[in-house]
Amino acid sequence: GENVEQHPSTLSVQEGDSAVIKCTYSDSASNYFPWYKQELGKRPQLIIDIRSNVGEKKDQRIAVTLNKTAKHFSLHITETQPEDSAVYFCAASSARQLTFGSGTQLTVLP
Amino acid sequence: GAVVSQHPSRVICKSGTSVKIECRSLDFQATTMFWYRQFPKQSLMLMATSNEGSKATYEQGVEKDKFLINHASLTLSTLTVTSAHPEDSSFYICSATSGTDVYEQYFGPGTRLTVT
Numbered sequence: 001g002e003n004v005e006q007h008p009s010t011l012s013v014q015e016g017d018s019a020v021i022k023c024t025y026s027d028s029a030s031n032y033f034p035w036y037k038q039e040l041g042k043r044p045q046l047i048i049d050i051r052s053n054v055g056e057k058k059d060q061r062i063a064v065t066l067n068k069t070a071k072h073f074s075l076h077i078t079e080t081q082p083e084d085s086a087v088y089f090c091a092a093s094s095a096r097q098l099t100f101g102s103g104t105q106l107t108v109l110p
Numbered sequence: 111g112a113v114v115s116q117h118p119s120r121v122i123c124k125s126g127t128s129v130k131i132e133c134r135s136l137d138f139q140a141t142t143m144f145w146y147r148q149f150p151k152q153s154l155m156l157m158a159t160s161n162e163g164s165k166a167t168y169e170q171g172v173e174k175d176k177f178l179i180n181h182a183s184l185t186l187s188t189l190t191v192t193s194a195h196p197e198d199s200s201f202y203i204c205s206a207t208s209g210t211d212v213y214e215q216y217f218g219p220g221t222r223l224t225v226t
Binding site: 032034041042043044045046049051089093096097098099100101102103 | 142144152153154155156159201203207212213214215217218219220222
């Protein structure tokens with residue numbers, strides 16, 4: 001089955017700096033790669049996703065890049081704000097099932 | 111649109127009892143529903159996938175006789191934890207996909223189960 005690895009597990013940045021989280025996946029059949037933000041005790045919130053026919057996607061301060069050859073994808077958050085502090089999960093989907101990465105605790109220091 | 115609800119949001123039960131969690135798609139018909147379990151400071155782990163009117167498909171290591179899933183309609187799936195034990199205490203989250211996009215999953219708010 002699919003295996004998704006996510007790094008780093010924790011990330012602290014100063015407000016206004018950029019944050020980058022990286023994921024790799026194992027199943028070359030995976031074709032949908034969402035990123036979720038989860039606050040404590042809440043549901044995962046989709047912040048951006050990318051499909052295998054696209055290499056990069058941007059939505060305001062958030063961007064995702066996908067390298068299907070290398071089987072890795074990354075989340076980039078620019079101009080970070082304290083409200084960006086949360087746990088971020090990447091995921092990969094093959095056969096419509098999501099496999100999640102282990103999560104990254106992002107802390108944005110004011 | 112694409113709202114998923116769960117009930118209850120929190121439940122405390124005694125060891126050995128059973129508890130049922132409901133997952134509803136409020137404004138769309140859910141072709142497929144998923145059940146996840148999330149332990150503190152860990153990721154979401156898929157427990158099972160269910161399609162309306164069919165038996166659920168369980169992930170390896172998930173006991174189907176302990177975690178009973180019923181997907182009786184296109185808007186409702188239930189997860190029953192039978193003979194609950196303290197190690198079943200966790201955050202249970204459901205999600206659903208609609209017919210318009212088979213990939214994007216809409217998540218419920220989760221149910222915090224505590225078994226004493």
